Amino acid sequence: MTLRVGYVREHFSSPLLQYAEADGGQTFTLVECPSGTGQLISRLTNDEVDVAIALTDPLISGIAKGSEAYKLVGSYVTTPLNWAVITGKDSKYQSIPDLKDTTLGISRHGSGSQTMAFVMALQQGWSTEDLKFQVNNDIRGLIDSVNDGSTSAFMWEWFTTKPFVDAGEVRFIGSVPTPWPSWLIAAHPTRARADVLSTFLNTLSTYVRTFDSEEKRAKDDVEFIKAKFGYSEEDIKAWLKTVAYPNDCASIPATVISDTLGVLEKAGFIKSPEGGFDIAQFVNKDVVSLT
Structure with missing residues (x-):
């Protein structure tokens, strides 16, 4: 079978794109999802x-x-994602505390832009029950919403949105x-065969390790x-200093799942069942190893 791999076309995807170019569609095809993780799910x-x-x-x-619809099957980026808090060019909002009790823009319900709003509220000491959201689908819709005043701000990855800030x-x-570490890999529990997934993850690991090497970071990664x-060379080099990839994409530290659940529950985004969550239920044990 040929896997259909959904991804967001951002700089984080560079090792995946390099793998796809070499593979030529033999083992997988890429499906771009510009609206982000909500669209991927x-x-x-x-x-x-x-x-x-x-x-x-x-x-x-x-x-x-x-x-x-899916289980976790691997790791992709092991460092945190830096979410920028972004407002309109002429809006009255000057800092995160100014956003209390306002309507925040999100791409979709269940997206990273929404879950991180709960984390931001937790950090600010706001009641998460009072958060208000407006769905704006993608980065262009989000930018339009903060400039027309229908939302106060939105959250998106820092370097992806920096060109829009630079442009004013x-x-x-x-x-x-x-x-938590920022990117994981998920797959449908029956549509994606375990042996095909394992081959994909093992080969992806080689591209990730190469991209993450000191030698490639010095020049080739920047040029790619x-x-x-x-992006500007300055921004690329600044981003490369902040990001790291796993040595083995087919493994997930169990603490990544448990710690993330703990923060999301504390933020009020999810509720733990009686007896707590069973971490093993989050992964496809035929494909990934919990470490």
């Missing part, structure tokens, strides 16, 4: 992709809330790094990202 649910490389928190919270379309008023995404 929706496409897993609707049989539009078999595998998704997506943000840790929405993947884990989706399973915690009862989704059976929006402003940064703060940031909230994730309290510049060519693919058009």
Whole structure:
């Protein structure tokens, strides 16, 4: 079978894109999901992709809330994601505390932009029961919403949104790094065969290790990202200092799942069942090893 792999076309995806170019569609095809993890989860649910490389928190919270459309099968990025808090170019909001009791823009319900709003509220000491959201689908819709005043702010990855800040379309008023490693890999429990998944993950690991090497970071990674995404060399080098990838994509530290569940529960985004969560239920044990 040929896997349909959903992904977000951002700089984080560079090792995956390098793998895809070398593979030429023999073992997998890429399905771009510009709206982010909420769209990736929706496409897993609707049989539009078999595998998704997506943000840790929405993947884990989706399973915690009862989704059976996927299980976790691997790790992709081991460092936190730095979520920028972004407002309109002429808005009155100057800092995160100014956003209390306002309407925040999100891409979709269940997306990283929503789960991180709960984390931000937890850090600020706000009641998470009072959070108000407006769904704006993608980065363009989110930018339009903070500039037309229908939302106060939205959250998105720092370097992805920096070009819009540099162009004067929006402003940064703060940031909230994730309290967990930022990207995991999920797959449908029956559509994606274990042997095919294992081959995909093992080969992806080789591309990730190469991309993550000191030698490649010095020049080749910078040139690849510049060519693919058009970022400035300065921004690319700054991002590379903040990111790390796993040595083995087919393993997940159990603490990543348990710690993420703990923060999301404390933030009021999920509720623990009686007796607590069973971490083993979050993964496909035929594919991934919990470490």
